[in-house]
Amino acid sequence: MPRSKDAFEHVRPLDFKAPEDVLDADMMYTTYEIARLLQGLDPERDLDAETEAVLLDWAIPWIMVNAESFVFAKPTADDEPGYYGLA
Template sequence: MPRDKDAFDTIRPLDFRSPDEVLDEDKMYTVFEIARLLQGLDAEADLDYDTEDVLLSWAIPWVMVNADDLSFADPMADDDPGFYGLR
């Protein structure tokens, strides 16, 4: 349900960091690792399923919006995720 803006103490602008601010140029990351990095967490941080699901809802659009700056590597196995890095 929508809420009035005055119901919130703080409203901030929605700013996404650029890929070069998030990713190391010599590494490739899964979307799960990118999701953690976007939140300032360690790429290997242990998260519960529900938290990881929420973080992915931010990371997937970020990858799509920044596709021109990213490269892609195939998964290591058929049931593994692919990897993304700086172009």
């Protein structure tokens, strides 16, 4: 249900980081790793499935909006994710 802005102590602008501020130019990452990095977490950190799903909800649109900044590598196996890196 919508809430009045007055119900919140602090609101701030929605500000997304640029891909080059999040990723190392020499590395390739899965969407799961990118999702963690966007939150300032270690890309190899274990997360419960529910938390990971929430982080992916933020990461996937961020990747799509910044698609021109990325290159893609096919997964190494059918059951593995693909990898993304800076163009």
